[in-house]
Amino acid sequence: MFSAETPLDRPLPLTIDPSGLHVRQDGATTYMAGGHTEADPTVEFDDFEMDHALWQDHIWPLLATRIPAFEAIKVQREWAGHYDFNTLDQNAITGPHSEVANFFFLNGFSGHGLQQSPAMGRGTAEYLTYGGYRSLDLSPFGFDRITQNRPFFETAII
Ligand SMILES: Cc1cc2nc3c(=O)[nH]c(=O)nc-3n(C[C@H](O)[C@H](O)[C@H](O)COP(=O)(O)OP(=O)(O)OC[C@H]3O[C@@H](n4cnc5c(N)ncnc54)[C@H](O)[C@@H]3O)c2cc1C
Structure with a gap:
């Protein structure tokens, strides 16, 4: 969460940079930005340390390049x-175990998962009720692809 020395002169809806950086307005003169490293590493279950270098060297420069007014900001x-x-x-992964x-x-x-939950919930209810999907075929998300090493890539992750 940061405030800008010179707030933008218009509202900022959720804006996603191809790098995975995302930013949006969160208050009259405050904004919320987020991102992750190129390879998102596995960490210990109790590791909630903020990686300050990530903000300083990666996220903030990207932000200031995309929106020059955000060169002067205060976290x-x-x-x-x-x-x-x-x-x-x-x-x-959804559906029955093989x-x-x-x-x-x-x-x-x-x-x-939030944005997929309505469809996933309905699909699961259909499978449990009828033994198969009715509204949408969710079988590409099935567990078989894991055991057969057949990735079904989602690339639009932020
Ligand atoms: C910061 C953040 C931002 C996000 N933003 C978005 C977004 O903008 N859009 C979007 O679509 N998704 C977003 N997500 C992802 C989304 O929240 C998850 O994909 C979704 O909540 C996963 O739902 P789930 O039911 O699979 O798992 P969870 O919501 O994690 O539910 C699993 C439940 O199981 C319980 N549990 C765990 N182990 C056990 C056990 N042994 N016995 C009993 N219960 C157990 C847990 O307590 C938990 O309540 C975000 C996630 C985070 C963390």
Whole structure:
């Protein structure tokens, strides 16, 4: 979260740079930005340390390049957190287990589970009720792709 010495003269909706940097307005003169390293590393479960170099050397320069008014800003507060992450293809796993009967997956959303949850919930309800998908075919997200090493890549991750 940061304040800008010269706030923008118009509202800033969520804006995503191809690098994965994202920024949006969060208050009259304050903004929220986030990002991650090129390779998002595995960390210890209790590691919530902020990587200050990431902000200083990576996120802020990108931000100031994209929006020059953000060269003069003051960080107000910061937060580091964890994502559940499917390392095969950054995508959800849903549907039945291929070997264990009566075991269903609905996990591995890799940072984009909120937006997928309505469809995933409906698909899972359909599978449990009818034994198959009805509205949308969610089988590409199935567990088989994991055991067969067939990634179904999601690239639009921020
Ligand atoms: C900072 C942040 C920002 C995000 N922003 C977005 C966004 O803008 N858009 C978007 O689409 N997604 C976003 N996501 C991702 C989204 O929040 C997740 O993908 C989604 O919440 C995953 O839902 P889930 O039900 O699979 O897992 P979770 O929501 O993690 O639920 C798993 C539950 O299982 C419980 N649990 C764990 N172990 C056990 C156990 N042994 N016994 C019983 N219960 C257990 C946990 O307590 C938890 O309540 C964001 C995530 C984070 C962290």
